[in-house]
Amino acid sequence: MTNFELHHRNCFEWLKEQEPESIEAVCTDPPFGIVEFLPHEIEKMRKGKGGVWRLPPMIGGSQRAPLPRFTTLTEKELAHVYQYFKEFGNCLFPTLTPGAHVLLAGTPMLQHLVQKGMAEAEFEIRGAIMRLYRGFRGGDRPKLAEKEFSDVCVTPRGTYEPWMLFRKPIAERTVAMNLRKWRTGALRRISTDQPLPDTLQSSKTPKVEESISGHPTLKPQQLLRILCRSLLPSGEGTVLDPFCGSGSTIAACKAIGYDAIGVELDHLYFSELNRNIDALAALYPFFKGDVLDAHLTGGVPKMRRKQKMQIELLQ
């Protein structure tokens, strides 16, 4: 039986009130460029007009969901990204046990600012786990000169999303001693024979998951269950998602059997959390994040009879 708590709060304020050294891991997808989840930008996104949220071009006649555009960020806004993550790191640091790992989803162009901010807050930079998938970022020809420069792309076509990995320094002499005392300091292997790799094959969030939550940046359960599982080396402890959005991380923890805490600022997203978590956690009941390359199919529980749930191993 897992426990989860949900808080309708600003996570910066919430973190400052928590017991020191009380949380073992963090897995979160924070606002990448900060401005995109400010109340006035969410308002514009919900109205479908103006702001940093842009509708990408139609593909095969189907309209795609709005995406935030980070190339419009000014020098001042970029400096704010760094300051934001430095402050976030400072609020988070005391709450975590020594050796606790933090996974932050990011975007390649802003990754260095996030890492700089977290390092200033005394976290160790431990590389990143790359989610490999076919995204919509980059690969375009120069605007208004597409025909003239038909063989050119301004940036490479994005096929990965970095999940930046940080660790609060261990407090004991060795990792083994830290693991014994705090249960943290390392990552859980996929299996005894297989360490966690730093690239994970992923895909777009499946339609069945999008039909549960309309959150604009919903992450897939296949990815989140692998990531969350890896964060607690002994399988014990609590995973925090301070920017929990739809509740997808909390759902992944629930499916695995981990305790979790979610914090969300927006009233509408918060009001949908309990329902989303139950429905997302009920998908793919055999998948606990301990298989790489699992191809998940199947629907919400009421569809089970018609559409048999299965995990097909591609390898």
Ligand SMILES: C[S@@+](CC[C@H](N)C(=O)[O-])C[C@H]1O[C@@H](n2cnc3c(N)ncnc32)[C@H](O)[C@@H]1O
């Ligand atoms: C990128 S989304 C996370 C989406 C999540 N990965 C999912 O799968 O649903 C970031 C979320 O953080 C929330 N947020 C932004 N600032 C916050 C803050 N200071 N405290 C708590 N939540 C915040 C936003 O409302 C948004 O829902």
